[in-house]
Amino acid sequence: MDLTVLVVPGCPHAPLVRKRLSLALDEPADTAVTWREITDNADAERLGMHGSPTLLINGADPLAPPGHPASLSCRVGPLPTVEQLRALLAEADRGGVV
Structure with missing residues (x-):
């Protein structure tokens, strides 16, 4: 499974998402998470x-509202809860579309 988190510089939500994602993955885990700082449109x-x-889970944002532009x-x-993240990761792990 490919996990990437895209953030703007100084994102105030990044630490909470990092913590929740870590808990959802039951780290230490064998799934690596790539963090990318994005600075342009x-x-x-x-x-x-x-x-x-x-x-992004396998390159897709499962939390984006339909039709929402990048x-x-x-x-x-609201940010996803640990339980929501676990459900998304389990679905992706089963090969489902997130």
């Missing part, structure tokens, strides 16, 4: 960033 669009932080911005709405 072109990269945000190319990578599918829907606000900072964006969690953007270099803060994520709107």
Whole structure:
């Protein structure tokens, strides 16, 4: 499973997402998480960033609202809980579409 977190520089939500993702993965785990700092709209669009932080699971953002355009911005709405992250990771691990 490929996990990438896209963040803008100084994202205030990044530490909480890092902690929740760590708990969801029951770290130490064998799943590596790549953290990428995004600084321009072109990269945000190319990578599918829907606000900072964006969690990409196998290259897709399962938390993006349908039709929501990519953007270099803060994520709107609540951050995923540990339980929500576990469910998303389990679905991806089973080969499901997230």
